[in-house]
Amino acid sequence: MLRKLFRKWRESRNASLQLDAILAAADPEAPLAERNGWLIELGFWIRRDGGLGADTDSQEPGTDRRHPEHVRLRYLLQVLERHPDWAGRFALTVRSLVRENDPTGLFCDTGVALHPGFVSEMVGRLQNRFLPPPPNRSDMAGLFALVFVGDEDAEWVEAIDDGLLARLARVLQAGSAGGEAAGMAHYRDALGQTLATSIAVLVSQVRATGLSQAIRSRLAGRVEETPFFRLDEAIQALREEGLRHDDNSFGHRLNYFRALLDGCHAAIRQVYEDLEENGVSVEVVFQIERMKVQLSRIELLLAAWVEPRRPGMHAHLVAELIRSTQARRSISHLAGTSFAQLARKVVERSAETGEHYITRDRKEYAELVRAAAGGGLVSVATVYLKFLIYGLHLDKFSEGLLASLNYAGSFLAIHFAHFTLATKQPAMTGPALAHRLDGAGRPEGREIFVDDTIAMIRSNAAAIVGNLAVVFPVALGIQWLAHKLLGANLITPAKAIATIESFSILGPTPLYAAFTGVLLWLSSLIAGWADNWFALHRVHDVMAYNRRLQYVLGARGATRLADFWKRNLSGIAANVSLGLLLGLGPEILSFFGPHMEVRHVTLSTGSVGAAIGVLGLDALRMPSLWLAVAGIALMGMLNVAVSFALAFNMALRSRNLRRVDRAELSAAVRRRILKHPLSLVIPPRAAGPETAAGGREA
Template sequence: MFRKWRKWRESRNASLQLDAILASANPDALLADRNAWLVELGYWLRRDGRLAVDPDTGPDQANAPARSYPAHVRLRYLLQVLARHPDWADRFARTIRSIVRDNDPTSLFCDTGVASHPGFWGEMVDRLQARFLPPPPNRNDMAGLFALVFADESDADWVDGLDDDLIERIASALQAGAEDDRIMLEDTLAASIQVLASQVRATGLSQSIRSRLPGRVQDTPFFRLDAAIAALCEEGLAHDNEVFGHRLNYFRALLDGCLAAAQHVYDDLEENGVSVEVVFQIERMKVRLARIDLLLNAWVDPGRHSRHAHLMAELIRSTQARRSIAHLAGSSFAQLARKVVERSAETGEHYITRDRKEYGELLRAAAGGGLVTVVTVYLKFLIYGLHLDKFVEGLLASLNYAGSFLAIHFAHFTLATKQPAMTGPALAHRLDGAGRPEGREAFVDDTIAMIRSNAAAIFGNLAVVFPVALLVQWLASKLLGANLITPAKAIATIESFSILGPTPLYAAFTGVLLWLSSLIAGWADNWFALHRVHDVMAYNRRLRYVLGQGGAMKLADFWKRNLSGIAGNVSLGFLLGLGPEILSFFGPHMEVRHVTLSTGSVGTAIGVLGMDALRMPSLWLAVAGIALMGVLNVSVSFALAFNMAMRSRNLPRVDRRELSAAVRRRIVRHPMSLLIPPRVVPVSSHAPGDAA
């Protein structure tokens, strides 16, 4: 059993010896056997280890110039062996030519690296299947054969690195310079270009793309592609003919127009909301346009074999990218991620205070948020005191949190821990200009302002939630003669926040939930814009009949202003309430540790236990735990949002150490700027786009 397992592992890179491979070449064998023979040859080219120089090959191999790719050395060795054994060389050349002749090359040129499904999700399922089910070698599909022969990530590099001399020697060994071979290759390239052009035309004239382009459909470059490629591929038209040159230039101009139209669609998506399916269609069309350009270069000038090697290398890269789920998701979701992040950045700008007036308003809003949180804390104690089923408890807790967050939203209050997920993308936008001194200064200004704003919001929340929660319990005991929670529950509450327990893990988990809610808010805003829901509501016949024209418009404006906030707050409520219960059911036990809610809970517990609580070591461990909780809530959600913003915007590389040093220098020179805003606002901080 162990021997079989060892052989299975060795088979990943093992191959036959070259003499056995060459001796088994048979141009008359079944296609499956010939394809499998070529796959075995590919494994030999990638095989590790030094070559054993055949005495018959002479000293040339040993003295061959060293190349950066071992496959080049093996190719030279192969060519020398073929030169010394004419019988092997003849069978080798005829076998290779028969494989090329009997496998359909159009699928390789047109389909390799191009999504085969019309939608994102179908393509993702197909790629998942391709990762575990390689194509069988008994099909006459050159694309599938490519995937089997060139399975290593470095294959494209060594093929692209072939020099002209080696390419000429390979072509000579294959005896591939005959006129019929050249005509067959040119016809295949021309047919593949026509197929790709018709696919690009179909995508460009589809409703999802056409509706986002200006002007009449007849004026779009997609509409004229068919006639242009038909004229270019006219039978009997020589490539050195002047008419062919004019038609080629016109066709290339149309291709450039198609790329410009694709960019116009992207601009429309940026303004009116992103659809993953539309982005997927555009990305697939861009891949086809790039493929047409590669095929044109090889078709127009067939005498330059280096272009064929480059085309082959690009097909190998496309084949490997075709198996990548990450490549598909990255190309399709990047635009949506950027749109979601930009929505968060717009919201985050409102949370960054740059002068004392804004700072005071933020403190008042945070105090209001802390006041509402007191009600949330006591409702939470009431819900969990009922000892209901876990799912019911989670559902009621979700409704409690969602209602509280909505009240904070519509009262224009603020909850401190929600800010970092919004301010992260806003700060990432500043990196656009961080390579210049003025841009770097703007980034430092906003970094200090963000730290100050988050600190003020946390202080405003905690400065109200703790004393008010304590006061409510004190009044209940004085006026009603009863505690709102039992002493045992109060002690258990304090102990649950100890820094020595799982509180840090739960606090980091809560930071992830805070970040997820910001993504949901951005996605909801994108969905609203993409489907033009504002216009649908404003011009809805029945709404106008019930509310009147002005009322329907006001309702549409209300949802336009508040949908993102409602979606973010409701989703956060359900993530905090039901999220831990669902995750605990499927995996590890998790709980929520939110700094504002936890501070209110401790205030309530101290109100029940009285001054004796101050002598409890567990109280001070809980205080340390809550301090760390606040740091983790803020830092985890900020880090996730900031990192996503940088990735989605494809920002230029900046010297992070230099930026960090600039922030530290500002703090050392003006430490009070972390607590008190300046009297005069820096010019660089006035508008989000100034530094860009």
């Protein structure tokens, strides 16, 4: 029984009644819900899979085989032309639906975000995915959304030729008072009035958004000088009663109104430029994107109102409304348009930082190695503090919190000492490398991309080697000195063996290492978001001109404090968030889902050094040690590869660069490596003028 019901439920998605049953059910006197349901059923029949028979198809030599819906529409018109009684009821029913369903919502709201903010609009779209509009309301927009539910509806509607549209118009005027010509004239007048009213409604919405504080504060000049302020007056002049479209006055007013629309688009670009410079707000971007849709809708309706007899105009109008309706059903489309600007801003901040991590000559290379050695030295203290924390055998949350403080303190020390932690680099260098793809379509741009790719690989490898070359011997040496001078081990032999075994390549180490790469990437996103927040809210100016700060620190002191946070907020946010993610992230995730641990190549290498210091040379005969060595090698690759891949992919998406010929770029990189293999290890003596970069920061 349940299987039968489930099968019928699946079939109901595309099932429909036969055409004769649908035409027989046409009743202009039926309740509105029944007539709306009748039109919905007709739409499903037109979109229904399967042919109508070879004889029917052959009767229409002009049939477009690419759109089977046209075949069914022609067949419908054939049947109606041969059965005047059906045609009369059909026309009366359709005209009653057009008359009783409010069309303003269709023209103004279809495909336009209805809620004032991003969150409320997302919740509304989620709700609409499970709760379609009811068919018993006099709302043309809701009926439109229920009729056109197919993915290809916009294409076949726009492809309808003028001859088929003319036949459909004649059928729909069957039985109209005063004859077909009078009916068509009445239809054009009513449609023109509705279009003009809808344009006026959209203008009021655009004007309200454009004059809101969020938009107005980002525009230059006085309020009355903005095009948004004058839009309402212009559309009212265009809709003046008795003004004909062929009058010269109408043409002048139309040109003025269109110039104001162009001014609105220019103002939107100005707002985007302000966002690029001073920080991105998702809510402002949402408002701007909604206003862009409304402006496009105004231009679409304006063309249909001013040029109603242009060939294909009505089919194009309906097709665009269908596309807008289907785009508004998409949550991913909403998130993409609202977050794209923020993602690009975050990526650009990461790319700016990533430039400092790419070394292009031997001087920069030597500085990076020294900075990486310093980072390895600080990591030794982190390793032994971690052993101390987990040796206390506290509850999981307390352990995670103390580990987070340990990691965050270590990373901040590395940052302010201008040292480098190798695994932080890939999440930053990925966006920097993606920016080079802007010119990768040209030979010189491709050459720059290859140069930076080789430099990025070389720099990341050097930083990892610099970290590991210090953290391993120093961690081992500290344990050796503790044993020689104090006669004590900093960790127990059992803990040392367990530590080595936990890094085995045969265990979950690869999974944990990939998970750590994700956390490294997330910290770069948090850093970019913090930098954007600082710029968006003008925190630098707030601090520099704060009355109480100036009283305590003086004007110069307040400015220096603001400058400090401007320079270091991104780095502080990245390091503190990375510490919290590495310490508390696995504990929180393990509480809700699968057990996870952190596997960071630098810290893990230091842990192995400390363990060997406890176990002595006997550790070299342990198979588990060499499995751990292999695990750490794979760990370093996964830490780097995962964080780099995520950052690089996000950069590609934020800049719409996914169509770049990746195969050609990969081949160019391979050719360079085969031709100059030592370039992966030894940098050139001097950087080229076109790729010279600034200083480096941790």
